Amino acid sequence: MAAVKERAQVTGVRKLEQTNPDYNPDVVIETQNLSKTYRDFWGRPKVLALKSLDLEVRKGEVFGLLGPNGSGKSTTIKLLLGLLFPTSGRALVFGKEATEVSKNERIGYLPEESYLYRYLTAEETLDFYGRLFDMPAKVRKERSAHLIDKVGLNWAKRRQLREYSKGMVRRIGLAQALINNPDLILLDEPTSGLDPIGTREMKDMILDLKREGKTVVMCSHLLADVQDVCDRIAILYQGELKELGRVDSLLKVSGETQIRFQGVPESAYDELKQLIEKHGGQVVALDNPKTTLEDLFLTIVRESQERPGHRGAGARTSG
Amino acid sequence: MVVESFESFFEWLPGALFVFFILAVTGIVLGVFVGYIVATFRHGPFEAFYVVAQVIAGALPDFLYTSPRRIGAIARLSIKEALRRRVVIVTLIVFLLSLLFGSWFMDFNIDHPDRVWVSSLLWETQLLILLMVVLISSFSLPEDIKNKTIYTVVTKPVRSTEIVVGRTVGFVLLGTALLALMGLLSFFSVWRGLSHTHLVVGDSQTIAELVPIDPDSRLNRRGKRVSDGAIREGETSVEMGHRHPLELVEDIRDPSGPQPLNLSNVVRKYTRDDGKVVYERLICMPVGGHTHEVTIRGEGPHANIELGPAAGYFRARVPLYAADLYFYDAAGDLTRSGIDVGREWRYRGFIDGGMSTQAGVTLSRGVFDFKNFDPAQFGDAPVVNMELNLAVFRTYVADIQKRVMASIQFESIPANPDFDAKYQADLIVFETKEYAIQTLPIPRTLRGRKIAPDGTVLEQGDYHLFEHYGQGGQIRLVLRCEDRNQYIGVARGDVYFRLTDDLYGWNFFKGYVGLWTQMVVVVAFGVAFSTFLSAPLTIVAVLIAILIGFVTPFIRELTNPEASGGGPIESFYRVVTQKNMEVPLDANLLTALMKQTDYFLVQGLNSLTYIAPSFPEMDYSDYLVYGFSISPHRLATTLFVCAGFVIGLSVFGYFCLKTREIAKA
Numbered sequence: 001m002a003a004v005k006e007r008a009q010v011t012g013v014r015k016l017e018q019t020n021p022d023y024n025p026d027v028v029i030e031t032q033n034l035s036k037t038y039r040d041f042w043g044r045p046k047v048l049a050l051k052s053l054d055l056e057v058r059k060g061e062v063f064g065l066l067g068p069n070g071s072g073k074s075t076t077i078k079l080l081l082g083l084l085f086p087t088s089g090r091a092l093v094f095g096k097e098a099t100e101v102s103k104n105e106r107i108g109y110l111p112e113e114s115y116l117y118r119y120l121t122a123e124e125t126l127d128f129y130g131r132l133f134d135m136p137a138k139v140r141k142e143r144s145a146h147l148i149d150k151v152g153l154n155w156a157k158r159r160q161l162r163e164y165s166k167g168m169v170r171r172i173g174l175a176q177a178l179i180n181n182p183d184l185i186l187l188d189e190p191t192s193g194l195d196p197i198g199t200r201e202m203k204d205m206i207l208d209l210k211r212e213g214k215t216v217v218m219c220s221h222l223l224a225d226v227q228d229v230c231d232r233i234a235i236l237y238q239g240e241l242k243e244l245g246r247v248d249s250l251l252k253v254s255g256e257t258q259i260r261f262q263g264v265p266e267s268a269y270d271e272l273k274q275l276i277e278k279h280g281g282q283v284v285a286l287d288n289p290k291t292t293l294e295d296l297f298l299t300i301v302r303e304s305q306e307r308p309g310h311r312g313a314g315a316r317t318s319g
Numbered sequence: 320m321v322v323e324s325f326e327s328f329f330e331w332l333p334g335a336l337f338v339f340f341i342l343a344v345t346g347i348v349l350g351v352f353v354g355y356i357v358a359t360f361r362h363g364p365f366e367a368f369y370v371v372a373q374v375i376a377g378a379l380p381d382f383l384y385t386s387p388r389r390i391g392a393i394a395r396l397s398i399k400e401a402l403r404r405r406v407v408i409v410t411l412i413v414f415l416l417s418l419l420f421g422s423w424f425m426d427f428n429i430d431h432p433d434r435v436w437v438s439s440l441l442w443e444t445q446l447l448i449l450l451m452v453v454l455i456s457s458f459s460l461p462e463d464i465k466n467k468t469i470y471t472v473v474t475k476p477v478r479s480t481e482i483v484v485g486r487t488v489g490f491v492l493l494g495t496a497l498l499a500l501m502g503l504l505s506f507f508s509v510w511r512g513l514s515h516t517h518l519v520v521g522d523s524q525t526i527a528e529l530v531p532i533d534p535d536s537r538l539n540r541r542g543k544r545v546s547d548g549a550i551r552e553g554e555t556s557v558e559m560g561h562r563h564p565l566e567l568v569e570d571i572r573d574p575s576g577p578q579p580l581n582l583s584n585v586v587r588k589y590t591r592d593d594g595k596v597v598y599e600r601l602i603c604m605p606v607g608g609h610t611h612e613v614t615i616r617g618e619g620p621h622a623n624i625e626l627g628p629a630a631g632y633f634r635a636r637v638p639l640y641a642a643d644l645y646f647y648d649a650a651g652d653l654t655r656s657g658i659d660v661g662r663e664w665r666y667r668g669f670i671d672g673g674m675s676t677q678a679g680v681t682l683s684r685g686v687f688d689f690k691n692f693d694p695a696q697f698g699d700a701p702v703v704n705m706e707l708n709l710a711v712f713r714t715y716v717a718d719i720q721k722r723v724m725a726s727i728q729f730e731s732i733p734a735n736p737d738f739d740a741k742y743q744a745d746l747i748v749f750e751t752k753e754y755a756i757q758t759l760p761i762p763r764t765l766r767g768r769k770i771a772p773d774g775t776v777l778e779q780g781d782y783h784l785f786e787h788y789g790q791g792g793q794i795r796l797v798l799r800c801e802d803r804n805q806y807i808g809v810a811r812g813d814v815y816f817r818l819t820d821d822l823y824g825w826n827f828f829k830g831y832v833g834l835w836t837q838m839v840v841v842v843a844f845g846v847a848f849s850t851f852l853s854a855p856l857t858i859v860a861v862l863i864a865i866l867i868g869f870v871t872p873f874i875r876e877l878t879n880p881e882a883s884g885g886g887p888i889e890s891f892y893r894v895v896t897q898k899n900m901e902v903p904l905d906a907n908l909l910t911a912l913m914k915q916t917d918y919f920l921v922q923g924l925n926s927l928t929y930i931a932p933s934f935p936e937m938d939y940s941d942y943l944v945y946g947f948s949i950s951p952h953r954l955a956t957t958l959f960v961c962a963g964f965v966i967g968l969s970v971f972g973y974f975c976l977k978t979r980e981i982a983k984a
Contacts, residue, residue, distance in 0.1 A: 038983070043360050081474045083982035087361075101381070101478050109474040115467040117396065119403045131392030132475040176471060 023095030028184050028215045029057035029080060033089035036075050036239075049075040050239045052089065057217055057232075059183075062210050064230035064247075065219035072239040073219035074112065077188050080217075081109060093184070105133070108182035112189045114173030118162040122153050122172050125161065126179055133180045147175040152201075166193040174205065185209060187218040191225050196297045203229050224294070227251070257281075260289060320708075320945040321666060322812030324936075325640055328952040332959070339963050342929055346967065350974060351375070357978075374978055381478040381973070389477055393485025398493050401455040407497060410451040414501055417443055418508050425512075428560035431608035433513055433632040434944045440505040441830070441940045448501070448838050449865065452494050456845025457857035459486055460976075465854075469981055479976040483846055483969050490842045498838060502831040506824070513632055516611060517555035517563060519624050526586055526601075527620045529553040529567055539564055546602075555603065555611075555626065563603045563611065565624075570598040584613040586622060608632065634946035635826035636706070638815035639696065641687035641796070646670065651682035658683070660712045660806055667710055667808035672723075672800035685809050687796040688732060689816065692789040696818040702760035703784060704817040705796075710808030711753045722750040724801035729765060729784070732793040733772075740771050742787040748801055758817070821948035829949040833939035836961035840932055841865060843965045847972035851979060868931035875933075878925040886917025932960045 036050040050072040057063045065073040078084040079091050082099045091098035094106060116125055123144060130140035148157050151171035161169060170193060177185060190206070191199040206229045209216055220226050226233060227247060235243040243250065264272075273283050351371060358367035401407060418440075425436060460482075463469040472482070521528030529551040532539065539545050539552045543564065551567035567586060572578060574596050579585070587599040603611045603626060612627035646657040646668050657668020673681035697703050711723045726746040733739035744767035749759060763784045769777045788794050798814065800807040844864045848857045867874075876882070884890045884900035892913060893900060904910045937957050942949045 039361075078982045081470075083470060083473065084980050100377075101476055104474055104476040107474065109471070111467065111470045113467065115470050117400070117468055119399060128392055128396060129471070129475060131388055132472065132477050134386050134388050134476070173471075180475075 026059050027056050028059050028094060029055065029063075029217065030092040030095075031055045031076075031080075031089065032092075034076070034079060034086055034091050035088045036072075036079060036084060037087045048239055050079070053236075053241055055234060055241070055244070057215060059215055060210070060213050061231040062206060062216040062218070062229050064226040064233040065217065065236060066221065066223065066226055066233050067219075067236035068221060070238070071236040073221075073236055074188055075239075076236070077186055077217070077219055080186065081107070105180070106183040108177035108180065108185040110170075110173050110177040110185070110187045110190060112192060114169045116161055116169065116173060116176065119160055121160055122148055122157040122175075125172060126175060129176045129179045135180070143179055143181075144175075147178055148172075150178075150205075151175045167195060167198045170194055170198065170202070174202070182214070184215045184217070187216065189220055189222075190218055191220065191222055196294055197301060199225065200294065200298055224292075256284065320812070320941050320947060322640070322810075323666070325642075325811065326952075328955040328959075331952075331956055335956075335959065335963075338929075342967070346971070350971075354974075354978065374974070377977070378973070381480050381977070385478060385480045385484065389481045390485040390488060393472075393477075393482060394489035394492060397459060397486050397489025400459060401490065401493055404455065404458065406451055406454050407493065410447050411497065411500070414443070414447055415504070418504055422508070422512055426560070427513075427607070429607060431632075433509065433608065434946075436509050436512065437505075438940060438944045440509065441834070441943065444498070444501050444505065445834055445837065445938070445940075448494060448498050448834065449841050451497070452490055452838050452842045453845060453858060453861050453865075455493070456486070456490050456842045457849055457861055458854045459490070460846065460849040461852070461854040461857060464981060467982075473981055479973045480969075482976060483850065483972040486846045487842055487965070487969060490846070491839050494838045494842060495835060498831060498835055502827070506827055510633070513559075513609075514628055515558045516628055517558050517626050519565065519626070520554050520556055520562075523621075524624050525620065526567075526615075526622045526624065528624075529565065529601075539566075546604075550599070561606050563606050565613075566602050566604060568600050568602055570600050572596045572598065584615055586615050587618075605631065633823035635821035635823050635948040636946055637696075637818040637821050637948045638706070638812075639689060639691065639818055640815045641811055642690040643688045644668075644809075644811040645686050647682055647684050647686070649673070649681045649683045657685065657809070658806065660808065667810045667813070669710075669712055669806040669808045670798065670800045672802045672805045672807070674804060681800075683800070685798040685807075687798070687811075687814055689789075689794045689796065690792060692785070692792050692794045692816070694785045694789075697816075698819045702762055705759045705761050706756050706815055706817050707751075707759065707809075708756045708813045709751045709753070710813075711751055712806040712808060714804045714806070722752065723805045723807065724748060725751050725807050726799045726801050727759070728797045728799075729761075729767075729788045730795040730797065731788050731790050732795050734791065737772055740769050740777055742769055742782050742790075743767050744782070744788055746799075751807060826948050827943060829954055830939040830943040832954060833937050833949070833957060836937045836957050837868075837934055839961050840868070840937075840964050840968075843968040843972075844931070847968040847975070850972045850975040864931045865934065867927055868934035871928045871931065871933035872935055874924060874928050878921045878928075880921075885914065886921045888913045888917050888920070932964050937961070 031053050034050060034053040034055075035048075037045045038047040038049055040046045053072075053076060055076075065076060067073050075084065079086055080093055080098050081104075082101075085099065093103045096103045117128070120128060126144035126147060127140055130143060135143065148154055151174055153168060153171055153175070156164065156168065161172065164172065170190070174187075174190070177187070187206070191202050194202055203225060206216055206218070210229075210231075216229075218226070218230070230247050232244070232246050233250065234241055269286055273286065276283055354371050354374065355367050358370040361367075362370055421439070421443075422436075425432060429435065460469070463472075518524060519528050530540070530553065532545055532549055532552050537545055537549075540554065541564070545552060545564075546566055546568055548569045548571070549566040550569055553565040555563045555565060570579060571591075572595065574590070574594060578596070579598055579600075582598075584600050584602065585598050586601055588596065590596050601613045601615060601624065603613050609629045609631040612630055614625040614627065616623040616625060646654045648654050648658070649671055654668075658671055660669045668685065670685050671681055671683045673683070705727070709725065713723070726748045728746050729744040731742040733741045744765040747759065747761070749757075751757070761784065764781045765784060765788065766780075767782050767788070768779045769782075771777050782788060784794075796814065798807070798809060841861060841864075844861045845857060848860045848864075852860060884893055885904075889904070892898075892904075898904070904913075937960070939949050939953075941947075
């Protein structure tokens with residue numbers, strides 16, 4: 001059945017290529033001069049949420065929308081999903097207008113707060129969303145079981161969502177976003193409300209999706225998360241695009257070089273400094289690298305799972 | 320029961336389709352215009368064209384690719400959501416409580432307690448079910464939008480059609496289940512509540528308990544006059560607040576004539592000296608609209624009396640109404656509406672019985688022409704029952720105990736009255752019963768005459784009701800008032816042949832179909848309004864729509880161009896200047912101005928009647944309460960009206976949702 005669906009999607013893409021000569025299958029999202037102004041009841045402009053956004057998201061990449069609160073990230077996502085209508089400009093998804101319903105066949109969306117029906121169980125939730133994709137009962141059942149297993153909620157699949165913790169709701173929210181095996185996944189603050197383990201798992205899942213060839217667009221103000229998973233980012237501020245590019249090139253500090261080595265005693269540091277100065281360079285820092293707090297936390301949790309019992313404070317550092 | 324519409328479904332349909340078409344075109348034009356104005360404000364006049372065209376072009380695929388599975392999913396979700404809100408369970412609990420304790424306040428000692436009970440249950444069911452669907456349908460979408468749960472739905476390939484139809488289907492299914500449950504519970508509670516029987520007062524349940532009637536006073540033990548031919552009387556025990564008089568009546572028959580078919584209540588049969596056969600029958604006299612079948616077991620004074628269950632409560636009369644009714648005045652001139660006695664003018668026309676101060680006989684009469692007078696519709700009964708519900712207008716009180724006399728006369732309707740002879744039966748004179756349906760059993764053979772077109776009597780004899788008087792499936796009935804200075808009022812729905820009764824349970828079901836159509840329309844209103852209004856505003860809007868629906872007949876009456884007194888301005892002018900409603904106003908500029916203004920006001924008011932269907936016309940309570948079968952034509956008409964509104968409102972809701980920015984704060 002999945003193969004049939006895949007074929008249908010490929011056919012759909014081909015049809016699109018035939019009907020829309022400008023459609024480039026490598027460009028999943030394209031915005032042209034996209035603007036959004038919120039108006040009051042009388043139609044008077046109230047807030048200019050997005051100003052002339054020009055953007056392209058390519059197939060297979062993880063794209064991050066960054067910006068402080070109110071910068072226009074969520075507005076952009078909502079415009080791409082057709083939840084809002086642009087005041088001017090265009091938003092194209094798979095070459096179609098964002099307001100077209102048929103584009104949703106290939107999209108998965110995880111909203112900021114996982115807006116799900118709290119009186120449904122996890123199984124019922126996925127079954128409901130599967131029905132919305134017109135999936136036959138057998139496919140729905142298989143897909144639901146697979147996703148519940150993937151997000152690690154097998155043990156709670158028959159509990160109503162109102163009994164779930166925030167992290168569990170995020171996980172089932174992600175599962176519903178993936179129910180149709182989408183080509184494009186839009187994630188609005190995917191790690192919001194998750195503990196470090198959940199955050200790590202979410203980021204791993206995003207990277208898994210990337211490996212599967214999916215396109216992921218996420219918006220977040222947690223910069224570390226974006227840095228960990230995104231290939232390219234766009235930085236928005238007060239509705240305007242301020243920066244756009246690859247994460248590695250944007251973060252690259254030109255004019256400085258970082259060397260990491262092992263097994264060299266501290267007594268050799270002076271020699272190294274002298275060598276650098278000999279070549280006209282200047283040593284900015286020379287010390288032991290630090291792990292991230294996230295890595296430290298995850299290591300402690302992992303070790304505690306492997307060896308239950310009291311773990312002395314500073315065990316890692318002293319050991 | 321007041322019956323004002325005799326139109327069959329097929330007569331009604333072409334006109335209704337035309338109105339639907341006009342309304343659809345008006346709605347489309349109005350919708351495009353409003354859409355363009357709104358789009359102009361948002362995008363400017365030129366881009367507005369593109370936006371409106373895009374919405375219209377997108378509608379066709381949305382309708383074509385609507386998926387039943389998605390509709391089913393949304394319908395299921397709506398049901399779960401509504402059940403979670405507990406409105407349904409509260410509705411059911413309120414209903415059950417009223418069912419359990421309501422009978423405590425019922426007075427069974429009145430005429431037709433079944434009518435009061437059924438009527439109050441129907442009213443309560445209607446109130447509860449409409450209130451429930453108003454709440455569940457008005458809260459659903461606005462809450463979904465407020466909680467943003469709709470984000471995860473509209474970002475799937477779900478079309479606005481599916482959301483609107485899915486919600487509607489879900490609430491209708493839930494409402495249907497609840498209505499069916501309430502209907503079943505009502506039916507069985509009334510059925511069980513009214514089922515009873517009695518014992519005969521006395522030590523033994525035998526004929527010996529009956530006492531002879533004093534031939535001089537003709538009164539029973541309670542001082543009430545007994546029937547003609549009654550020779551002994553008794554009474555039953557008190558059950559459910561009432562007792563029935565029992566009368567042993569002599570039924571005297573010619574041995575060569577028809578004999579009674581039912582002999583179960585015959586106590587004794589003997590032949591008199593004059594050769595007539597006498598059947599002594601024990602009759603349980605009707606009280607409160609019902610009686611009990613009497614069965615005699617054994618013979619002689621020790622024959623046992625058994626009374627059966629209550630009979631006569633649950634009826635579904637199938638009437639055959641006249642295809643036409645017209646009147647003749649005292650001078651014999653044709654009129655359409657009879658004499659106006661100043662009340663119920665539009666519904667009933669009156670027939671005068673002649674003036675005692677004038678010589679000669681009045682020619683005033685009401686003429687009913689029946690079509691489809693087919694013997695197959697009447698079963699095998701030896702008589703054809705005719706039922707009348709006549710009004711009486713007395714110009715003097717006279718003997719208040721004496722009822723006004725009337726007569727009916729049957730005639731054939733020749734295909735060509737100028738050449739063909741007609742059959743005319745003898746008059747059947749009877750006492751009228753005011754404020755009650757009275758039954759006249761018409762024998763299948765009636766004494767009469769055959770009359771040539773010039774009025775010559777060709778022959779006299781007994782003629783068959785169907786073959787002669789009712790030849791060609793048509794029969795004419797002439798109704799006259801036989802008391803001078805008195806008037807008989809009649810409408811087309813007041814005189815009918817009673818065909819074989821419909822099953823009461825089936826009729827009860829049809830009555831609930833009427834309630835169901837009201838519920839479906841209210842759901843459609845709720846869902847349609849909730850696509851662009853918040854929950855509280857949706858409730859207010861739906862309640863206004865319901866109100867308009869309930870007062871639609873009144874608005875139509877008010878805006879009737881033939882109504883006396885003119886429109887609101889003219890009426891006000893008449894009130895201020897103290898001018899009679901019937902007096903024509905002077906033809907001047909002021910009058911013309913008033914009438915023209917009234918015309919626009921009345922048209923505006925009249926257009927309200929197209930916003931919601933006429934709820935009283937979808938309400939079959941009167942049929943169930945007064946025991947009339949709901950005709951399939953009436954049912955089909957109501958279902959079509961309901962379908963028309965649901966389609967119209969769903970399309971309206973679709974466009975509202977489609978053009979709504981879901982995520983707009």
